[in-house]
Amino acid sequence: MSEWHCELCGEPAVRDTRPMEYEYKGRTITLDQPGIYCDSCGESMLYPEDLDATRVAIMDFHARIDDILGPSAVKSIRKFLNKTQKQLSDILGGGANAFSRYERGITPVPKSTSVALTLMAKHPEDVETINNHPLYSAS
Numbered sequence: 001m002s003e004w005h006c007e008l009c010g011e012p013a014v015r016d017t018r019p020m021e022y023e024y025k026g027r028t029i030t031l032d033q034p035g036i037y038c039d040s041c042g043e044s045m046l047y048p049e050d051l052d053a054t055r056v057a058i059m060d061f062h063a064r065i066d067d068i069l070g071p072s073a074v075k076s077i078r079k080f081l082n083k084t085q086k087q088l089s090d091i092l093g094g095g096a097n098a099f100s101r102y103e104r105g106i107t108p109v110p111k112s113t114s115v116a117l118t119l120m121a122k123h124p125e126d127v128e129t130i131n132n133h134p135l136y137s138a139s
């Protein structure tokens with residue numbers, strides 16, 4: 001006997017990982033989505049931990065369409081720059097938890113931050129200059 005029952009039809013349901021199609025702005029992506037699936041009526045039930053499993057991939061997909069950096073790109077650039085999340089927040093703003101939220105796919109990366117990170121990745125030698133000097137100096 002299944003430990004899960006369908007919230008819609010009440011029939012036994014199974015925990016499984018199945019391909020699920022996500023659409024965003026007319027484009028689609030198919031991801032392996034864990035969840036509780038009902039084979040009787042086709043309903044799927046996704047719990048917070050199930051949504052956590054695909055959040056970064058979905059946000060990476062949205063980011064490609066919106067021409068901003070996605071969570072994976074932010075993390076790889078941050079690692080490339082050898083910075084902690086807090087160090088990048090100190091340089092680029094957004095609050096102490098900004099980069100944690102970007103990298104977990106909780107918050108989309110603002111376009112301005114995407115552009116700044118892209119430039120920083122292309123010119124890593126300039127990052128310390130930015131970090132150590134006020135943007136505007138009175139002269």
Ligand SMILES: [Zn+2]
Pocket residue numbers: 006007008009010011038039040041042043
């Ligand atoms: Zn059902």
